[in-house]
Amino acid sequence: MKKIKISYVPYKVYILPVLIWVTIAGVGAALYGEPGVYVTGLIGIIAFLYFCTRRTVVEYGDGNIIRCRCSYYKWKIDLEKIDTFVYTISEHITRGGPRYSMDIRFNHDQKGVEDYYKLSTILLGKELDKMIRNSSDKLDLMQLYKYAESLYPEKAKGYTKEAGIND
Numbered sequence: 001m002k003k004i005k006i007s008y009v010p011y012k013v014y015i016l017p018v019l020i021w022v023t024i025a026g027v028g029a030a031l032y033g034e035p036g037v038y039v040t041g042l043i044g045i046i047a048f049l050y051f052c053t054r055r056t057v058v059e060y061g062d063g064n065i066i067r068c069r070c071s072y073y074k075w076k077i078d079l080e081k082i083d084t085f086v087y088t089i090s091e092h093i094t095r096g097g098p099r100y101s102m103d104i105r106f107n108h109d110q111k112g113v114e115d116y117y118k119l120s121t122i123l124l125g126k127e128l129d130k131m132i133r134n135s136s137d138k139l140d141l142m143q144l145y146k147y148a149e150s151l152y153p154e155k156a157k158g159y160t161k162e163a164g165i166n167d
Helices: 012-052 125-131 142-151
Strands: 001-006 056-060 063-072 071-078 082-096 097-110 113-123 156-159
Touching: 001 113, 001 142, 012 142, 056 142, 082 142, 097 142, 113 125, 113 142, 142 156
Parallel strands: 082 156
Antiparallel strands: 001 056, 056 063, 063 071, 082 097, 097 113
């Protein structure tokens, strides 16, 4: 069983910390008035940051199940139920300039509705250099893709260019 950590955080992880934050601030306001809002609001912000800065742990290598865990949220990707999977390099525009991420999309059909699981990680300088120099097999997420490809080569569709605004 191999474990990797990636920077992807599913949006569902943000729901509980926001509820905790609002609840703590509400209780502080009810019990202590205006000063309680500030103190418990600060505690709520710390709880929110704790949950939202956790990285996703991905476990694979023991059969066709990929296990993922981020903070309190856990999910599984069953490669047998996946229709296709692809990887792509995405560009994200930020204040400091462009930022790149590597994404793997596991597409599946759920009761007639197309859906997908997505795992991604931010590519920093060294990782981006590996992608450019064609030594991307050393990246953790690419090793996960290669593992899934070795199990189900007919479902692996390789690199797909992400459609942008100008495409």
